[in-house]
Amino acid sequence: MANPEYIWMDGKLVKWADATVHVQTHALHYGSSVFEGIRAYASPDGPKVLFLHEHVSRLYASARLFRMEIPYSAEEMTAAIKQVVRENKHESCYIRPLVYRGDEALGVNPRRCGVHATILTMVWGSYLGAEAIESGVDVGVSSWRRTVPGVGMSMAKIGGQYVNSQMMAMEAHDHGYHEAIALDTQGNVSEGSGENIFVISNGVIYTPPMAASILLGITRNGVMRIAHSMGYEVREQNMPRDFLYIADEIFFTGTAAEVTPIRSVDKVKVGSGSRGPITARIQQAFFDIVNSRAADQWGWLTPVN
Numbered sequence: 001m002a003n004p005e006y007i008w009m010d011g012k013l014v015k016w017a018d019a020t021v022h023v024q025t026h027a028l029h030y031g032s033s034v035f036e037g038i039r040a041y042a043s044p045d046g047p048k049v050l051f052l053h054e055h056v057s058r059l060y061a062s063a064r065l066f067r068m069e070i071p072y073s074a075e076e077m078t079a080a081i082k083q084v085v086r087e088n089k090h091e092s093c094y095i096r097p098l099v100y101r102g103d104e105a106l107g108v109n110p111r112r113c114g115v116h117a118t119i120l121t122m123v124w125g126s127y128l129g130a131e132a133i134e135s136g137v138d139v140g141v142s143s144w145r146r147t148v149p150g151v152g153m154s155m156a157k158i159g160g161q162y163v164n165s166q167m168m169a170m171e172a173h174d175h176g177y178h179e180a181i182a183l184d185t186q187g188n189v190s191e192g193s194g195e196n197i198f199v200i201s202n203g204v205i206y207t208p209p210m211a212a213s214i215l216l217g218i219t220r221n222g223v224m225r226i227a228h229s230m231g232y233e234v235r236e237q238n239m240p241r242d243f244l245y246i247a248d249e250i251f252f253t254g255t256a257a258e259v260t261p262i263r264s265v266d267k268v269k270v271g272s273g274s275r276g277p278i279t280a281r282i283q284q285a286f287f288d289i290v291n292s293r294a295a296d297q298w299g300w301l302t303p304v305n
């Protein structure tokens, strides 16, 4: 796939090939960055960014947690996101704002390095494979646990914290799975390497709570809203691993993974081993809104034009 023409870098649009950093960049050595993952969907009026305000707010929350001052206002970053999608003439795309410590000094304390901001866009289809949305994915419970409170900050999207997600993803692939599910250090179900998880049992929808070392997913929030509007009971509560093996349906949510059914866990079929009816209903409602086939009743989409 061709690279887009521009990347937004420290306030300017630069050509893709010119958006480079020095090897002394602190973030490259210590993961001192915060980032977001956002999608823009095609519509008859041009691309529309999903949950733009929520993603920009979480970027600033991650920066605050990591004691980083972003040298642009949220309004400036929002305008820059729209600008780069527009100038790259995308119909739909994935958007990656990244705020990182620069190359002024090495040494663990990041504060001697300046804070830089960049926004990349790319064309990106289904994250877990083209068939995943309909057929579902096979996942394994990871031997890696999610971060402990007081060691990491699950509420922040900090670059260095994604070593844990990378270990999960590589292990899952090595074992022949599409993706992993991590437990928290208490053994409760936490989340995927880059997705939140929902488990359905007897018509009730369960998802791990904030304290189960999850990232508070923005898609998770949207899906809870859809589920409530359909009259389902949604419970944010801890679940032991056992619950996964007797669930009727399980699905992942995330900006990249959107709403993806899980058809097996550790080679044990989930329900009948294919997408379940509640998952299908929620998926349909989600994709109808983001693809502008249904009314955007909750104001989720922001046009870039």
Ligand SMILES: Cc1ncc(COP(=O)(O)O)c(C=O)c1O
Binding pocket: 037, 165, 191, 192, 193, 194, 195, 196, 214, 215, 216, 217, 218, 219, 220, 253, 254, 255, 256
């Ligand atoms: C660890 C982790 N959990 C969950 C999610 C899903 O969050 P969202 O729906 O906001 O993309 C992501 C993706 O950002 C993630 O990296």
